[in-house]
Amino acid sequence: MGGCLRVLRAGPGATIQDGGRHGYLRYGVTPAGPMDWVAFRTANSALGNDRAAAIEVSVGGLEVICEGTPLAVAFAGGAFLWRRDGVLLPQAARLLLEPGKTLAARAGDSGAFAYLAVEGGFETPVTMGSRATHTRSAMGGIEGRMLRAGDVLPAGPTERLDGASFEAMIDAPWLAREPDPFRVVLGPQDNYFTVETLSAFFEGQFTLTPVVDRMAYRFDGPDIAHARGYDIVSDGVALGAIQIAGDKKPLILMADRQPTGGYPKLGHVVRADIGRLAQMRPGETCGFRAVSVAEARAALLAREDEIAATLQCLRPLRRALTSERLFEANLIDGVVDPLDSEQTGGEFYEGKI
Amino acid sequence: MLPKPRYLPAGESALVVEFGDTIDPKIHDQVLALDAALQQAKWGGVTETVPTYRSLMIHFDPRRLTTEALADALAGLDYASALPRTRRQLWRIPACYDPPHGEDIAEVAALLGLPHERVTGLHLGARYRVYMYGFAPGFTFLGGLPNELTIPRRAVPRPPAPPGSLLIAGGQALIASCAMPTGWYGIGRTPVKMFDPRREQGFLAGIGDELCLERIDSAAFDAMSAAAEAGEFCARHEYLDET
Numbered sequence: 254m255g256g257c258l259r260v261l262r263a264g265p266g267a268t269i270q271d272g273g274r275h276g277y278l279r280y281g282v283t284p285a286g287p288m289d290w291v292a293f294r295t296a297n298s299a300l301g302n303d304r305a306a307a308i309e310v311s312v313g314g315l316e317v318i319c320e321g322t323p324l325a326v327a328f329a330g331g332a333f334l335w336r337r338d339g340v341l342l343p344q345a346a347r348l349l350l351e352p353g354k355t356l357a358a359r360a361g362d363s364g365a366f367a368y369l370a371v372e373g374g375f376e377t378p379v380t381m382g383s384r385a386t387h388t389r390s391a392m393g394g395i396e397g398r399m400l401r402a403g404d405v406l407p408a409g410p411t412e413r414l415d416g417a418s419f420e421a422m423i424d425a426p427w428l429a430r431e432p433d434p435f436r437v438v439l440g441p442q443d444n445y446f447t448v449e450t451l452s453a454f455f456e457g458q459f460t461l462t463p464v465v466d467r468m469a470y471r472f473d474g475p476d477i478a479h480a481r482g483y484d485i486v487s488d489g490v491a492l493g494a495i496q497i498a499g500d501k502k503p504l505i506l507m508a509d510r511q512p513t514g515g516y517p518k519l520g521h522v523v524r525a526d527i528g529r530l531a532q533m534r535p536g537e538t539c540g541f542r543a544v545s546v547a548e549a550r551a552a553l554l555a556r557e558d559e560i561a562a563t564l565q566c567l568r569p570l571r572r573a574l575t576s577e578r579l580f581e582a583n584l585i586d587g588v589v590d591p592l593d594s595e596q597t598g599g600e601f602y603e604g605k606i
Numbered sequence: 607m608l609p610k611p612r613y614l615p616a617g618e619s620a621l622v623v624e625f626g627d628t629i630d631p632k633i634h635d636q637v638l639a640l641d642a643a644l645q646q647a648k649w650g651g652v653t654e655t656v657p658t659y660r661s662l663m664i665h666f667d668p669r670r671l672t673t674e675a676l677a678d679a680l681a682g683l684d685y686a687s688a689l690p691r692t693r694r695q696l697w698r699i700p701a702c703y704d705p706p707h708g709e710d711i712a713e714v715a716a717l718l719g720l721p722h723e724r725v726t727g728l729h730l731g732a733r734y735r736v737y738m739y740g741f742a743p744g745f746t747f748l749g750g751l752p753n754e755l756t757i758p759r760r761a762v763p764r765p766p767a768p769p770g771s772l773l774i775a776g777g778q779a780l781i782a783s784c785a786m787p788t789g790w791y792g793i794g795r796t797p798v799k800m801f802d803p804r805r806e807q808g809f810l811a812g813i814g815d816e817l818c819l820e821r822i823d824s825a826a827f828d829a830m831s832a833a834a835e836a837g838e839f840c841a842r843h844e845y846l847d848e849t
Contacts, residue, residue, distance in 0.1 A: 278656045278665070280801070280809045281739035281783075380803060390743050390784065392803070441614030441622045486627055487740055487747070489656045489663025491620040513658050513740035521617030524668075546673045549618035553668055 256322035256411075258371065260404040261355065264313015266467075269375060269394035269406070270368075270508075272304030274383035278489075278512040285385035285393065288366045288467060288508050289528035291556060292330025292428060296370040298563035299327040299347045299423050305374025305409070306384040308400065310367045312360035312534070315400070317369070319350040324408050325372035326350050329423055331364020331532055332430075345423035347567060363430060364532045365465075373409025387509060389468070421567035427559045434540035435526045437495065438549050441488070442517035446497075447480045454519065455541055459503065463535040467509040469496075470533070476501040479517060487515040493522035493530075495541075507531060525552035611636070611661075613677040618668050621676055624661040629749050629778070634737055636686075637662050638814045643685030652676075657813050658738045659749070697811050698842040699781070699796050701730065701772055701819040702827040707795035710764070714774070714791050717757055726821075728752045729772070729793060734779060734817040744783030744801020744809055748817060751779040759789035767792040770799070772819075794819075797830035798841045805837055816846060 260267075270293065273286030287293035287309055297305050308315065310333065328335055329345035336342060336357045337350070350356060358367055377384050377395055386394030395404050443451065459474035477497045490496075494506040496516045505522060506514075508531075522530055523544065533539065544552075614622040623640060626633040634657075641657045644664065651670030656663040666676060703711065703726040715722050734750040756777040766785040767773060773780050773790035780790070783801045796819075800810050811817060822830070830840045 275654060277743070278654050278663075279739060279813065280743060281741060281745045282743045381808070392743075438615055438617050441616055441624070486629055486659045487738065488624070488658045488661045489616065489620070489622060491616040491663065491665065493617055511741050512656055513738060518616070521615075521620075523617060524619055546615050546618050550668045550672060553618055557669070 255408060256324040256352070257320050257405050257407040258308075258317040258324065258326075258356075258375075259320050260315070260317055260400050260402055260406070262314070262316040262357075262402055263400040263404070264311060264315065265399065266309075266311025266313050267315050267400040268309050268386035268388070269306050269377050269384055269400070270309045270386060271306040271374070271384045273508075274381055274385050274387070274393065277381055281512055282381065282392075283387050283390065283509050283511060285383070285387040285467075286508050287368065287528075288531035289330050289368070290524075291528035291560065292366065292532075293368045293370075294560045295345065295423065295425050295428060295563050296327045296329040296368040297374075298560055299329070299345075299421075299567065300325055300370055300372040301564075302370060302372065302374055305370060306377060307368045307370035307375065308406070310358045310369060312365055314357070314359045315369070316355060316357040317406075318355045319352050320405075321352060323352065324350045325411055325419065326356065326369060327423065328356075328358070328367055328369045329425065329428060330367040332361035333364060333367040334359045334361050335367075343422035343570075345425055345428060346570065347419065347421050347423060349419050363534065365534055366531060371406075371408040372411045375406045376409050377406060389509065418569070420570045422570060423563065424566045424568050425559075425563060427556060430532070431529065434542040435530055436523040436544040436549060436552065437520040437541045438523060438546050439520040439543060440518075442485065443519055445479050445481050445483070445485075445517040446477065446519060450478055450480070451519070453477065454503075455543055458538050458540055460538045461533045461535050465535060467507060469507055469510065470505045470530070472503045472505070472539075474502065477503065477519065483517055485515055485517055487513045490514045490518070491521060493524065493527045494518045495520050495522065505530065523549035523552055525549070525556045611640075613680065615673050616663065618673065619666060621664045621666070621673055622661050623664065623680060626660045629659050629737065631735060631749070633660050634735070634749075634814070639688045640680075640683075640685045641813075643683055643688035646688065647683065649679065658740070659747070692812055694846045695812065695815045695843045696846055697815060697817045698820050699798050699817055700822040700826070700830060700840065701794045701796050702822050702824055703730075703794045704824045704827075707824065707827065708772070708793045710791040711793050714755075714757060714793055718754070720754065725755065725793060728755050729774070729779070730819050730821055732779075732818070736811045736813055736815045736817060738813060739809070742784050742786065743803075744799070746781040746783070746800050746811060746817075748779040748781070751777060753777070757791060760791070761789075763787040763789045764792075768795065770796045772796060795827070797822075797827050797834050798839065799834050802834075802837070810839060810841060810843075
């Protein structure tokens with residue numbers, strides 16, 4: 254038999270996601286897929302995968318154990334605390350996980366989603382061309398639900414044997430948190446708002462409310478009043494749509510968005526920034542900046558070029574233990590966890606290679 | 607001559623071609639004609655199209671296509687006479703209005719000042735068009751509801767209506783494919799599964815298809831529910847003659 258990961262513990266929100274369920278939007282089928290496609294693709298790219306099925310870990314965390322054969326795995330996204338058999342690892346890394354070894358993720362001081370990918374992808378059942386979990390319609394993943402303890406996730410075939418040179422941290426500067434405003438392309442219903450209202454939107458500060466899930470993020474901030482009412486005849490909905498309903502507050506539609514909707518959409522957060530937005534936590538604030546479609550496209554292509562170079566951004570785990578890295582590590586408050594005795598500088602990154 | 611559509615960006619990866627802002631079969635015909643033309647043209651980079659009441663959303667891969675190039679190509683595309691990929695069909699959907707189904711009939715009748723039988727009679731007698739799917743897989747949005755049944759959405763959503771619920775609100779009708787809390791009113795229920803992933807043909811009706819309802823009693827409802835559970839359509843259908 255091949256290798257698999259068995260779930261020992263899964264916090265709420267851990268799901269299987271791949272590139273998404275495409276081709277059925279016209280039938281009301283949500284594409285789902287990763288909340289932060291940039292982190293998802295980075296973890297997969299470190300293994301030579303394209304958009305293979307991976308585990309999306311939420312702030313609820315995850316613990317898995319390797320069974321069968323050794324597995325090449327990679328993880329990235331958010332400031333999560335990853336540990337192999339209790340030993341702390343970098344925030345983004347590629348490992349060869351031996352049978353019997355556990356891998357655990359806990360939320361750190363920031364970020365909402367991390368991705369655990371396996372070489373060859375997880376071979377959970379395919380529904381309508383995809384393994385992506387959409388819990389509302391009970392599709393994909395395992396029985397269309399979130400992961401839970403006892404779930405067994407078989408990995409695709411792999412021929413990885415060169416463990417010694419394989420383990421590495423993923424030094425991906427594009428995953429760093431940036432305070433910049435999120436870029437927005439106006440439309441299609443920007444004409445439902447006055448010029449003054451649109452300036453208020455782009456000058457305002459918005460706070461993410463606790464009303465967040467894989468479908469949409471609700472923000473609080475200055476009122477965005479409609480000039481022409483807010484009931485429109487339903488039309489299509491794309492990822493990142495900024496929908497303004499009767500409460501005059503932005504609702505940004507995310508991976509589990511419905512394919513059509515009946516509220517005016519002021520604009521769309523650009524694809525290049527949507528993963529960064531997905532990593533926000535309730536209480537955090539942000540602003541928005543208008544860009545042209547051409548700028549949005551250029552930003553997306555640039556981001557994809559960066560991800561395509563992930564393999565050039567791997568640094569061997571042992572050599573990662575430099576004073577510079579330790580210095581950086583000490584600056585990350587969230588890493589210090591008083592409940593964990595092994596968190597001393599000497600053991601940081603000390604993998605069993 | 608029909609007015610030119612509006613091209614509206616929805617981010618860098620989608621473009622909305624808007625033919626109007628109302629529910630109108632003439633507008634919807636244009637949406638479907640463009641949809642059919644794009645299905646046939648198979649332009650590189652176009653990944654998915656989504657017809658709605660009044661517009662077509664075109665999803666594309668920005669690595670292969672720009673919004674500008676797509677809008678230019680669309681302006682040069684002769685789609686007015688494009689025929690849909692599949693022939694339009696008429697679906698005869700069994701509908702049960704007897705208790706325990708259609709639990710909001712009394713509320714609707716009271717709000718509209720109509721006798722119960724008038725509410726069900728109007729709903730049953732209409733000829734509907736499938737305008738779009740939305741909200742959830744197989745959630746079928748219909749036009750053609752008689753004006754007398756126009757009722758505003760509830761201010762506060764009601765508890766989940768069961769799968770197969772026949773809902774009305776805002777001058778529209780729909781067939782729910784799964785249970786959900788809703789601001790609409792449930793006035794009947796069909797045993798037909800508009801979507802069943804276990805069936806070879808997962809979705810029953812095509813967008814643009816027509817649909818009418820045929821009354822059944824609750825005993826027939828139960829028998830047909832069991833058959834639908836076993837994978838049967840439980841709905842008769844025929845091709846519409848369009849020459």
